[in-house]
Amino acid sequence: MSKYLDLSLKEINKLLKDKKIKPIDLVEEAFENIEKNKDINSFITLDKENAFKVAKELENKEVDNLLFGIPIAIKDNICTKNLRTTCASKMLENFIPNYDATVVEKIKSKNMIIIGKTNMDEFAMGSTSRTSYFGAPKNPWNKKRIAGGSSGGSASCISSRIVPFALGSDTGGSIRQPASYCGIVGMKPTYGRISRYGLVAFGSSLDQIGPMTRNVYENAELLNILCGKDEKDLTSIDKEKEDFTSLINTDIKGMNIAIPKYFVTDIVEKEVLDKFNEIVEILKEKGCNIEYIDIDYIENAVTLYQIIAMGEASSNLARFDGIRYGYSYENPQNLEELYTKTRQFGFGDEVKRRIMVGSFILSGENAKIYYDKALKIRDDIRKSFLKAFKKFDLIIGPTTTTVAYDLESNLDDPSKTFLDDILVIPVNMAGLPGLNVPIGFSKDKMPIGLHIIGNAFDEKTIYKLASSIEKTLDLNLDPRGEKNE
């Protein structure tokens, strides 16, 4: 079997255009890859029959764009019409949306082919994807380790080269952190860049959908088609259309780059920090100006995140009442029992904990003590970032403090899952764009990532730096050990 999906996007596009291959060849290969990588558990639901049907229909259409006929995987908290969307929860085990999320409409309008829904932490709550009702996805670099989370299924399916494209969502690092653990490129765009319509809400002021891919260029190409104002999402922003690939592989000499001092303290494991420092040296050699700075309250970002995300989650998940859709407790004695037992048996432990703490945070006087104060300090963090961007083009740091750890470790500590995201959460606080690009491996061959943060709506400059690093390092990021030809 030819490995067309291992080719670059442009190469696949040319083969399709020249009619040397058909979309159905790519779909066939994707499902063969899924079969070969079953043990990684990247998917919750496959859409095999429909994917083949769509591929067949595309044979009569003109290949009119770069993403035409390319298979893509969608995180399972993004609604897909007539395709089960579970949020990795028993609560939505049988939920079949009757509408497409706006991003899914956009993907379909470019004739990409959805092959299935990827595994994740239940309702995107977690940093390991272990809270999935359907079992955790595994890290393709070492199947005894976590893929990260919450978009762990999307990250592992890109890393294991099942398909070249996936969508993730990022509330407090859920795209960038698993991207780092699995050695792929993951972008959380600026809040408002992409419509959230059809994304099952977790923390509404933080959530953002984003592209997860094998390389920087393809990431930018996918972002090109995802963004734009949507009248169904009031928080989406009207911006002039731009090409996010336009600065890729341009000279980075003279770029001003800041490193928050907090990102290089002893919270980061030595091996990760050493790799990060190697990159800093490379950037200096390439003529970048590097400075170490302070961002106000950055060390408090996890606390703010816990308050804001759990508060918003408790409100957003109030809709799961066993009445209109989803799991419903059978034969309740009364309406109250229907609510409370549906939620007792429908939600997993992590989700129940967060809803309860969120209810505590928002109840009575606590709303002022916790939530209002968190929003005030959040404003200070954002202002401090924006001040830094008056002087600097980009801010960088390691994406995670460690490499992916063992699937069986850190299971008992409810706080640990938040600390895994300590370096990526500040970006969600400020609503800024952030991207993970792989920069190397640990001694035990686990990927290490660089986190690049940009000014609001300046994803282009992030891609510029990321592509330069990617090209310089020229890493083999294929866990199968084969270099992509």
Next chain:
Amino acid sequence: MDKLTREQVMHVAYLARINLEEDDIEKYRVQLKKLIDDIDKIKDIKNYDEELLISPIEHNTNLREDVVGQMLDYKEVIKNAPNSNGNFVEVPVMINE
């Protein structure tokens, strides 16, 4: 927080509309206490501005025109309800006591 009592756990479970079995109460008491200790750290943060950040990005509230548009199909929506009767979603009897 010095101590999280059993009653406080049952109160937040009530607010969250989550039924807890007897065995769960102590388990959650320990776990919620840890998370509340985490968020309590906010009480020690000083010297912040008074402005609240409601949305991380500035945007205008542009409401769309109030005209009838395409709506979800009624029958399709009802399909996902665990219990339905004709065009209605069914719930347990509420007035029975």
